[in-house]
Amino acid sequence: MPKVTYVAIDGSRTTIDAVAGDSVMSTAVRNGVPGIVGECGGNMSCATCHVYVDEEFTVRVGPPGDLEDATLDLGVSDRRATSRLSCQISMSEELDGLIVATPEEQP
Secondary structure: OOEEEEEEOOOOOOEEOOOOOOOOHHHHHHHOOOOOOOOOOOOOOOOOOOOOEHHHHHHHHHHOOOHHHHHHHHOOOOOOOOOEEHOOOOOOOOHEEEEEEOOOOOO
């Protein structure tokens, strides 16, 4: 079972066993991780699941697709090179140990 670690703005960490195939967002919402809202349910229309992927994992996670990229451009105030919508990151054994940080505030 792959693990994902969520790092809050205060530096606190929450590590959760994720189900392979589930998104990083759904794993967070199901487990009450603060800082990830997932208001649109993973439809890439709200950006309330914005995270910063740890640089160690950016190549494995891959870049955002066109729609995700546009949503990040329009909906995120502090976009970085490692910004992703967590609803678009599907957990897998390859991503075991994934670390994502939540922004100071979501849209």
